Amino acid sequence: MDFSFSTEEEAFRQEVRGFLEENLPDPVPTTPEFLREWNAKLRAKRWVGFAWPKEEGGGGGSLIEQYILKEEMSLRRAPPLGSDFMGLAWVGPALIRHGSEAQKKRFLSDILDSSSLWCTGYSEPDSGSDLASLKTRAVRDGDEYVVNGQKIWTSAAKQAKWIFNLVRTESSSRYGGITCLLIPMDTPGIEIHPIDNLSGRPGFNEVFFTDVRVPVENRLGKEGEGWRVVMGALANERSGISESTEMTRKLDSLIELARNSRKAGRPALEDTSVRRELAAFDTRIEAMRLNGMRNLSRQLKGDPPSSETSINKLLRGALEIRMAELSLEVLGSASQLEGPWQNAALSFHGTVIGGGTPNIQRNIIGERILGLPKD
Amino acid sequence: MNFGFEEEQELLRREIRKFLDEQCPMEEVRRLAQSSDGYSREQWKQLAELGWLGLMLPEAYGGAELTWVDAVVLLEETGRSLFPSPLISTTLAGSAIADLGSEDQKGRWLPGLADGSRIGTIAFLEDNDVLGPAGIQLRGRPRGDAFLLSGEKRLVADVEQADLWLVPFRVGDPEDAIAIAVVERDADGASGRPLPSIDRTKRTGTLQLDEVPVGPDALLGPPAGASLGLSRVLDRGALALCAEVIGAAEAALRITVEFAKQREQFGHPIGHFQGVKHPLAEMYVEVESLKSLLYYAAWAIDEDPEVAPAAISRAKAYAADAFTRIGIDGIQLHGGVGYTLEYDIQLYLKRSKWARSMYGDADYHYDRVARARGL
Known part of the structure; x- marks a missing residue:
């Protein structure tokens, strides 16, 4: 057991802090110009795609240094390491593992430069938690696939240039009949319908495919390998550590709110149940951080990423809900009005459901880890 | 790392x-x-x-x-x-x-x-049920360079089994004016009286002190200088207890998982049903998160003592709540047989009840976590 960092790792932390000191104004600007400049600076330091192999344009950095980098960035509320979120999280790692040389050449540097924007086509109206039942069809026609079907809950579909899309090429095999296609969003036959989220804002979209023709060279991996391609990417780098720094920041704001509020005529922080709840949040966030370090440690030893990441997904979901509820308790009667905390208490549901609902995570743990019979 | x-x-x-x-x-x-x-x-x-x-x-x-x-x-x-x-x-x-x-x-x-x-033990609890130096009200009456101790210590673990009782007592008004005496079993005026513990695998009882003389050679450290030492030993007690809780909670989970795989109702092993599978998954999340919190605390005691007290409090607070729930759910998921003397799961329920308040309950430790965070 050793939770300390080596001198080189500590030196790297200082380097990151120095960089942030020099390049990140407080408060952090949100203009597109700043973001462009910011992305360019990070790219020059090879901090975007930090742990991707050097020969693919990444930083070739260690997982521990990546953890340090993300932690420091998150503590200073820096913008993300690169703007093409889906490209960096899903598409790039999948390309590195399964892509042809031509595909890597074509896509990876754009993702790292934040000059591309990807969306992902997973869920369908009848295939949510049961993703492997997806029905969007792709039928081979010469050198092309013809795609017909519908995706739903697609974030950023309007802005994205490309979609990383799961389709069915074979109906008899549940997992083995799924293939991954990379499709330009301006291909004829693609139609996007935004869906308003419960706050009335456009949060995600439906994407319809009608006779969309996709060249075979845009297939990622072999036909029928789509499930493997996605599951590998899904597990990639999901140690959940940076999530804990994000939650720490949320807790800081919640404590500030409690510090400045009164509950039943007394300072809210003097309320025993509020104090206890805040301390319980602190403890659960620390558990998330340490669970993340445990996952990281496993990866360092060469173990494949495992279902253990479901643990932090569950902890986070429960925390989001309880923290939002406590903010409303602290606000008292004002919780009936619209406001930033009140809106947050409506919108965390997206984070909790996205990427697999809590009940799906419980199934994963129950079946894959505890060995209980599948239902 | x-x-x-x-x-x-x-x-x-x-x-x-x-x-x-x-x-x-x-x-x-x-x-x-x-x-x-x-x-x-x-x-x-x-x-x-x-x-x-x-x-x-x-x-x-x-x-x-x-x-x-x-x-x-x-x-x-x-x-x-x-x-x-x-x-x-x-x-x-x-x-x-x-x-x-x-x-x-x-x-x-x-x-x-x-x-x-x-065999040794620590007699740290008094009538006021306050853990730590503030709770020590038993005063040593000076006699020459020695003290006479009279009073009662409650819920002393293994009081009857022990040959050495470590007895913290008060030597002055400041909260930290605490000394710790080592009282040997055959000392005049000292006697242990057992009380029935809810968990018969853990023994407890009362230590009666009637004009028990303790000389300077029986005091650990300088008189009035053992306050920090007392806090430290209680921290270590909480840490040790959490380690036992991890093993016991994991065993309770394993027993219940095995039961859920074998017991059939409605034509399926009950572990097939989400009403059973999901609480088991939650138990797993709790055990693994507790491990993360505790391993860090155990490392910190030797390697980073400054952060150790808060780390231990996080672990003990979490353990108290988590094990309580695991004890209850373990019985509930067994159904009727869980309520029998024959099945082992009841032994773990009793352990959870005993462990909940030992070395400080969740309220006590969450309060310490809140303080550590400046609340």
């Missing part, structure tokens, strides 16, 4: 496991729980021979000079077996004497604790 046990520690775990499986299976636990001693002197002797009673004591006094992380390995396994013995009490007494005692005192008491000829 390495979040995991070393090869030697895994070896230690296997040895302990083997010993407990052979020497103290559940029938033996049940027998000892009903015996008047509450533990097996024969097994105690063997523990000493295997070097596990002096695991952390200095080599010069018969110990193995290992760390708290090693002790966690030992205690996880004794907890898993619900092994009835005064192991935690004796470990704490030894660690307090090693920490605070003079060379003379160490030479007088530590070898006996390491070789199994003597």
Whole structure:
């Protein structure tokens, strides 16, 4: 057991802090110009795609240094390491593992430069938690696939240039009949319908495919390998550590709110149940951080990423809900009005459901880890 | 960074496991729980021979000079077996004497604790039920360079089994004016009286002190200088307890998972149903998160003492709530048989009830976490 960092790792932390000191104004600007400049600076330091192999344009950095980098960035509320979120999280790692040389050449540097924007086509109206039942069809026609079907809950579909899309090429095999296609969003036959989220804002979209023709060279991996391609990417780098720094920041704001509020005529922080709840949040966030370090440690030893990441997904979901509820308790009667905390208490549901609902995570743990019979 | 046990520690775990499986299976636990001693002197002797009673004591006094992380390995396994013995009490007494005692005192008491000829315990709780220096109201009445102690200490673990009672008492008004005396079993005016514990594998009772004289050679450290030492020993108690909780909670989970795989209703093993599967998954999340919190705390005690108290409080607060829930759900998921004396799961429920308040309950420890965060 050793939770300390080596001198080189500590030196790297200082380097990151120095960089942030020099390049990140407080408060952090949100203009597109700043973001462009910011992305360019990070790219020059090879901090975007930090742990991707050097020969693919990444930083070739260690997982521990990546953890340090993300932690420091998150503590200073820096913008993300690169703007093409889906490209960096899903598409790039999948390309590195399964892509042809031509595909890597074509896509990876754009993702790292934040000059591309990807969306992902997973869920369908009848295939949510049961993703492997997806029905969007792709039928081979010469050198092309013809795609017909519908995706739903697609974030950023309007802005994205490309979609990383799961389709069915074979109906008899549940997992083995799924293939991954990379499709330009301006291909004829693609139609996007935004869906308003419960706050009335456009949060995600439906994407319809009608006779969309996709060249075979845009297939990622072999036909029928789509499930493997996605599951590998899904597990990639999901140690959940940076999530804990994000939650720490949320807790800081919640404590500030409690510090400045009164509950039943007394300072809210003097309320025993509020104090206890805040301390319980602190403890659960620390558990998330340490669970993340445990996952990281496993990866360092060469173990494949495992279902253990479901643990932090569950902890986070429960925390989001309880923290939002406590903010409303602290606000008292004002919780009936619209406001930033009140809106947050409506919108965390997206984070909790996205990427697999809590009940799906419980199934994963129950079946894959505890060995209980599948239902 | 390495979040995991070393090869030697895994070896230690296997040895302990083997010993407990052979020497103290559940029938033996049940027998000892009903015996008047509450533990097996024969097994105690063997523990000493295997070097596990002096695991952390200095080599010069018969110990193995290992760390708290090693002790966690030992205690996880004794907890898993619900092994009835005064192991935690004796470990704490030894660690307090090693920490605070003079060379003379160490030479007088530590070898006996390491070789199994003597059992030690700490009598830290009084009528006010306040943990820590503030709760110590028993005053030493000065007589020459000695003190006379009169009063009662409550819920003293293994009070009747112990040969050495470590007795904190007050020597002045400031909160931290605390001394710790080592009172030997045959001292005039001192006697232990057992009380029925909710968990018969853990013994407890009252220590009566009637004009018990303690000379300077029986005081650990300077008079009025043991406040910090007392806090530290209580922290270590919480840590040790959490390690046993991990083993016990994991065992309760395993037993219940096995039951859920075998018991069939509605034509399926009940573990197939989400109403059973999901609480089991939650139990797993709790156990694994507790491990993360506790391993960090155990590492911190030796390597980063400043963060240790808050880290221990997070673990104990989390353990108290998590094990409570695991105890209750373990019984509930068993259904009717869970409520019988015959099935082992009830033994874990009783352990959870005992462990909940020992060395501070969740309220106490969450309050400390809140303080550590400046609330």
